[in-house]
Amino acid sequence: MYKYDQYDHALVQARVQQFRDQVERRLSGELSEEEFLPLRLQNGLYLQKQAYMLRVAIPYGTLSSNQLRTLSQIANKYDKNYGHFTTRQNIQFNWIKLEEVPDILQLLANNEMHAIQTSGNCVRNITTEAFAGVASDELIDPRPLAEILRQWSTVNPEFLYLPRKFKIAISSSEYDRAAVRSHDIGLYLYRDEYEEMRLKVMVGGGLGRTPILNQLVREDLPWQHLLTYVEAVLRVYNRYGRRDNKYKARIKILVKTLGVDAFSQEVEQEWEQIRDSFAELTLAEYQRVSANFTPPAYKKLDAIDLVCGSWMARDNAFSTWVQNNTRSHKVDGYVSVILSTKPGPYVPPGDVTNKQMSAVADLAEQFGFGEIRVTHEQNLVLPDIRKSDLYTLWKILDDLNLATPNIGLLTDVIVCPGGDYCSLASTRSLPVSREIQQRFDKLDFLHELGELSLNISGCVNACGHHHIGNIGILGVDKKGEEFFQITIGGVQGKNSAIGKVIGPAFKADEVPNAIDRLLSTYLDYREQEEPFIETVHRIGLLPFKERVYKSAVKESA
Amino acid sequence: MENTIVIVDGVATATNDDPWNSVSLYNSSNLAAYEIISFVNWQEHLDSQPSQDPSKLGVSLQPDDDPAVLAPWISTLPLIVLEFPSFRDGRAYTQAALLRTRYGFKGDLRAVGDVLRDQLAAMRHCGFSSFNVRKDKSAADALKGLTGFDMIYARSVTNPEPLFRNRIL
Numbered sequence: 001m002y003k004y005d006q007y008d009h010a011l012v013q014a015r016v017q018q019f020r021d022q023v024e025r026r027l028s029g030e031l032s033e034e035e036f037l038p039l040r041l042q043n044g045l046y047l048q049k050q051a052y053m054l055r056v057a058i059p060y061g062t063l064s065s066n067q068l069r070t071l072s073q074i075a076n077k078y079d080k081n082y083g084h085f086t087t088r089q090n091i092q093f094n095w096i097k098l099e100e101v102p103d104i105l106q107l108l109a110n111n112e113m114h115a116i117q118t119s120g121n122c123v124r125n126i127t128t129e130a131f132a133g134v135a136s137d138e139l140i141d142p143r144p145l146a147e148i149l150r151q152w153s154t155v156n157p158e159f160l161y162l163p164r165k166f167k168i169a170i171s172s173s174e175y176d177r178a179a180v181r182s183h184d185i186g187l188y189l190y191r192d193e194y195e196e197m198r199l200k201v202m203v204g205g206g207l208g209r210t211p212i213l214n215q216l217v218r219e220d221l222p223w224q225h226l227l228t229y230v231e232a233v234l235r236v237y238n239r240y241g242r243r244d245n246k247y248k249a250r251i252k253i254l255v256k257t258l259g260v261d262a263f264s265q266e267v268e269q270e271w272e273q274i275r276d277s278f279a280e281l282t283l284a285e286y287q288r289v290s291a292n293f294t295p296p297a298y299k300k301l302d303a304i305d306l307v308c309g310s311w312m313a314r315d316n317a318f319s320t321w322v323q324n325n326t327r328s329h330k331v332d333g334y335v336s337v338i339l340s341t342k343p344g345p346y347v348p349p350g351d352v353t354n355k356q357m358s359a360v361a362d363l364a365e366q367f368g369f370g371e372i373r374v375t376h377e378q379n380l381v382l383p384d385i386r387k388s389d390l391y392t393l394w395k396i397l398d399d400l401n402l403a404t405p406n407i408g409l410l411t412d413v414i415v416c417p418g419g420d421y422c423s424l425a426s427t428r429s430l431p432v433s434r435e436i437q438q439r440f441d442k443l444d445f446l447h448e449l450g451e452l453s454l455n456i457s458g459c460v461n462a463c464g465h466h467h468i469g470n471i472g473i474l475g476v477d478k479k480g481e482e483f484f485q486i487t488i489g490g491v492q493g494k495n496s497a498i499g500k501v502i503g504p505a506f507k508a509d510e511v512p513n514a515i516d517r518l519l520s521t522y523l524d525y526r527e528q529e530e531p532f533i534e535t536v537h538r539i540g541l542l543p544f545k546e547r548v549y550k551s552a553v554k555e556s557a
Numbered sequence: 558m559e560n561t562i563v564i565v566d567g568v569a570t571a572t573n574d575d576p577w578n579s580v581s582l583y584n585s586s587n588l589a590a591y592e593i594i595s596f597v598n599w600q601e602h603l604d605s606q607p608s609q610d611p612s613k614l615g616v617s618l619q620p621d622d623d624p625a626v627l628a629p630w631i632s633t634l635p636l637i638v639l640e641f642p643s644f645r646d647g648r649a650y651t652q653a654a655l656l657r658t659r660y661g662f663k664g665d666l667r668a669v670g671d672v673l674r675d676q677l678a679a680m681r682h683c684g685f686s687s688f689n690v691r692k693d694k695s696a697a698d699a700l701k702g703l704t705g706f707d708m709i710y711a712r713s714v715t716n717p718e719p720l721f722r723n724r725i726l
Contacts (some may be wrong), residue, residue: 007710009723010708011706014706018705018706035673068612121607121645151720151721152711152719154709155679155709156710157678157682157683158651158679158682158713161644161645161650161676227711235651238647239652241652268612285721285722288721288724329720342588384574400693
């Protein structure tokens with residue numbers, strides 16, 4: 001875990017004081033709402049439908065038990081006893097009073113957290129995958145460079161008023177679990193043939209109204225140049241990105257307009273001027289930051305645990321959970337455990353109560369090394385669990401309602417808060433998610449369907465990442481009525497793809513039927529163990545389309 | 558210019574009698590010292606009055622101007638003005654950083670337009686040395702924006718070395 005040093009502490013403490021003063025000036029009327037807006041956004045504070053929402057940064061999705069307890073305390077004291085984990089591995093509190101925000105930020109600062117740059121047109125929380133440092137397919141631990149980027153981008157004075165928000169993700173494993181391809185800058189970290197750390201720099205991805213996957217701008221970048229290269233990209237963007245239309249202001253539009261070659265040339269030209277400067281990273285700095293991420297004191301264990309194995313043989317439910325909700329670990333005898341925040345229709349995906357938070361914090365200490373991760377699918381992870389503890393842990397998680405064995409399955413929905421909370425949303429996404437979870441609540445059927453991602457966004461801003469869901473649902477408002485457009489074929493990861501619209505949009509109550517027909521088409525066409533997405537790729541959209549819309553016509557006739 | 562903050566030898570003060578004047582209607586034969594003209598007018602001026610001493614005039618750039626255009630006069634210009642049409646338009650931060658670090662501008666670099674207290678510290682980091690605070694706000698009050706904590710991790714014009722090269726632990 002990264003530990004704050006004197007500089008980190010000084011910065012977040014000063015920031016609390018600064019924002020306390022700004023809130024006072026807003027409350028006294030000295031600052032207009034227009035002047036206050038970018039200041040509060042850069043401190044993670046949105047004004048939603050019924051209240052302020054505060055988004056707290058969880059850098060690269062890593063929390064200590066103590067930090068999670070702090071979040072639990074905030075949920076309890078300042079909110080309605082829950083928080084909502086987001087696709088940027090952050091947490092949002094939905095029912096916040098403006099005058100209490102400085103105290104909340106103080107509490108965060110005292111526990112090595114902040115809400116800096118979790119919104120606004122600046123560099124946002126740096127993300128990586130939830131299994132960083134523990135995944136069995138990891139090439140290099142991406143967290144030291146993620147932390148170095150966090151520091152570099154925090155209050156970087158040149159880039160606080162960009163044309164639009166700016167998201168950076170870094171991944172370094174066989175499977176990309178950080179949705180790198182849909183980021184403004186996506187970084188793949190690897191070792192070259194001489195064992196040197198190198199970066200592949202992808203620029204210009206983003207979802208939203210115009211979904212685009214990022215493109216390769218630089219290959220084989222030595223890690224020492226990470227900051228200068230990112231600086232060059234941001235400088236080109238800050239100078240030339242559009243500012244006249246917020247829907248054309250992301251860097252993806254600039255890359256698309258210039259073409260990736262011309263854009264890369266601009267970046268390279270800029271970079272040539274700054275590459276050999278003081279901003280070049282040093283080995284000493286990399287080592288200093290890496291020292292925060294040294295592996296904990298793992299026990300020497302056998303790869304196979306007999307106790308766990310025999311429980312799996314005896315207890316079917318446990319066995320299902322192990323197969324679905326654990327991931328392999330680089331250390332023998334350990335696994336990572338994913339806690340599903342999606343137990344069913346009665347809980348909005350990503351919502352976790354204060355009691356669950358403090359219980360998970362305790363479990364992380366009792367069974368792990370006091371560390372918790374947040375996944376970009378809005379679930380939690382206990383990264384270092386001994387196989388021999390799995391059965392006991394499972395029982396406890398089950399009591400906490402965090403052991404639904406649906407990770408990676410249809411009901412492991414990514415969904416934005418939608419019109420129930422968000423003032424940008426044009427539709428209510430949560431009821432749609434609820435209907436689908438209600439309709440497909442049979443675990444056997446979900447397992448029969450296998451790996452399938454369903455992502456739902458309540459508006460074109462695409463916070464629910466619908467474009468990269470195997471099935472994506474987008475809410476659109478047509479003359480005051482909510483409609484939902486369905487896409488299929490979206491994929492995240494190294495082979496990312498943007499889903500394609502299957503046809504005219506549906507009313508909310510028609511969505512579960514449409515999904516049902518998509519699924520039955522898949523089950524009819526699939527070959528052997530082929531996952532949904534591969535069937536879509538093999539047979540194309542047409543069979544799905546025909547089934548969904550023909551039967552729709554029949555029903556209404 | 559009224560309502561202006563100037564930083565001299567690291568000390569920021571608010572003043573109402575800064576000598577510089579923005580010229581609204583440009584007339585090349587009629588320019589006094591301490592007048593500020595746009596880059597377009599500056600070029601016209603050099604063509605029509607090649608004998609006049611350019612070291613008495615300031616030049617202002619729009620956010621979409623490339624700061625490189627001023628490179629030929631960078632060592633003689635006493636003042637360059639960068640515009641903030643809105644405080645949310647961050648292009649001038651990059652222009653400022655480039656003028657200072659790439660083109661070596663040593664004169665006064667002034668922010669004008671939607672210039673407010675809460676952005677001053679970042680502007681200073683990027684190399685601005687004076688600020689014409691928006692009319693309806695007080696420069697004396699805006700001074701507070703330059704007094705607080707302003708440590709950053711990255712390098713900037715005022716901190717040429719990033720924190721990681723200077724860390725004392």
